[in-house]
């Protein structure tokens with residue numbers, strides 16, 4: 001009986017466009033919580049970023065009725081990457097299945113409706129997605145903290161807690177998979193050294209975190225290291241040999257070409273507030289309405305890091321911007337341009 005339900009659910013998940021599906025018992029993720037504690041000890045300055053994560057390791061605190069967790073994975077490495085956005089935006093945000101016009105969004109909701117039609121109580125996305133996927137035997141962690149499935153690490157994970165017992169999947173013997181001998185590329189390549197040793201990470205130094213959740217300017221020391229990334233960062237996945245040749249680029253993601261036409265470093269910087277709020281913000285919503293300055297500062301920093309003289313007028317003009325943070329970043333960018341000239 002339990003076996004029948006899990007077979008039915010998995011069949012429906014695959015029909016709903018998921019590439020992998022596994023089911024585990026709903027219980028605390030003790031190893032996840034232990035790893036959070038280790039990170040807090042290693043990176044005390046980033047404690048505030050980790051504390052909110054503990055609840056993801058305690059599914060029953062949110063849903064004490066939960067019996068099982070359904071874990072579904074989609075790969076997004078099938079989409080065509082607009083060249084103009086590569087190395088500016090993290091790819092997961094370009095192919096974001098949470099956008100209500102994406103087929104991922106529609107299919108996810110239909111799958112959830114199906115669970116409800118089966119009489120199940122559901123709670124979506126309340127657990128640590130990567131640990132749930134590993135426990136369900138769908139992938140392994142590697143040194144860069146991402147989970148690697150048979151499709152590589154460019155995957156998106158959805159989870160549901162449900163109130164029905166089912167047949168459970170077995171996790172692999174090893175949670176963290178051995179990387180090829182001597183490979184350390186992700187750690188060596190991390191621009192800000194947020195990755196400094198195996199399977200750990202200082203969230204407060206990660207470009208992704210800094211590019212969209214900052215409430216102040218990043219330190220001068222780190223600005224240059226952040227390179228041209230405006231929203232997110234893919235370096236530690238892009239350099240990984242386990243991801244080589246994983247992009248098949250066989251499908252177009254809806255509306256991405258249209259948005260890529262209004263996005264470049266100059267275009268974002270000079271974008272009027274109306275377009276920023278009504279076009280860019282709904283698409284990349286981690287930068288909140290009260291931090292529009294962050295878009296400007298991220299693009300100024302990225303322009304300075306290209307070293308391309310074509311941006312110098314715009315940077316000079318930005319030194320008179322109304323916003324104090326934008327002015328400060330522009331002055332830094334200008335100084336950096338002077339250094340380029342000096343070193344030529």
Ligand code: SF4
Pocket residue numbers: 189190191192193194195201205206207208233234235236237
């Ligand atoms: S996403 Fe970028 S900054 Fe963050 S850990 Fe990976 S390489 Fe480092």
Ligand code: SF4
Pocket residue numbers: 142143144179180183184185186187239240241242
């Ligand atoms: S880059 Fe190398 S060390 Fe890092 S996760 Fe990939 S295989 Fe492992």
